[in-house]
Amino acid sequence: MVAKGLDFREGDNVVITKRGVPRQPLPVGGPAAAGGGTHRGEQQPDGRVYAEDVAEAITDRTRVVAISHVQYASGYRIDLRPIADMVHKAGGYLCVDAIQSLGACRWTWQAMRIDFLSADGHKWLLGPEGCGFFYCKEDHIPMLHPNVVGWMNMNLAAITAVPV
Numbered sequence: 001m002v003a004k005g006l007d008f009r010e011g012d013n014v015v016i017t018k019r020g021v022p023r024q025p026l027p028v029g030g031p032a033a034a035g036g037g038t039h040r041g042e043q044q045p046d047g048r049v050y051a052e053d054v055a056e057a058i059t060d061r062t063r064v065v066a067i068s069h070v071q072y073a074s075g076y077r078i079d080l081r082p083i084a085d086m087v088h089k090a091g092g093y094l095c096v097d098a099i100q101s102l103g104a105c106r107w108t109w110q111a112m113r114i115d116f117l118s119a120d121g122h123k124w125l126l127g128p129e130g131c132g133f134f135y136c137k138e139d140h141i142p143m144l145h146p147n148v149v150g151w152m153n154m155n156l157a158a159i160t161a162v163p164v
């Protein structure tokens with residue numbers, strides 16, 4: 001939703017971590033296709049990810065930092081707030097994969113200043129696989145172009161008003 005829904009410009013980049021979940025780079029094809037590519041923030045040998053590690057990869061053309069709240073391999077829980085502050089300062093957004101933290105630890109995404117968040121429910125939420133959700137900060141809804149559409153995207157009131 002974010003990679004394909006944001007209006008990426010030539011030269012924009014997305015920041016991810018060096019040793020995140022293996023499929024982590026897949027959804028960021030949007031900016032890579034636009035020419036900016038993917039920058040990988042450092043990660044400590046034991047799996048920790050410090051805000052300073054991520055900061056080094058952020059540029060003034062960073063549109064999104066896409067990061068897992070809890071690292072899948074090490075279980076390390078990243079302090080998201082300083083990363084949110086850094087990417088916002090650079091004019092970008094923080095997009096969090098929370099599949100490994102929701103249900104496992106107490107936290108609020110508002111306090112972390114997260115812009116976008118997604119999670120499947122089949123880990124610590126103890127739900128069935130394939131049943132997940134996407135959160136978008138309300139102010140950002142107009143800037144995300146819907147790329148998966150169905151009847152819920154339609155203005156039904158306008159359609160029924162059309163004379164037949």
Ligand SMILES: Cc1ncc(COP(=O)(O)O)c(C=O)c1O
Binds near residue numbers: 021070
């Ligand atoms: C951090 C993280 N994100 C996502 C997933 C699930 O990936 P997908 O959405 O491709 O099923 C996992 C699975 O282990 C994971 O650890």
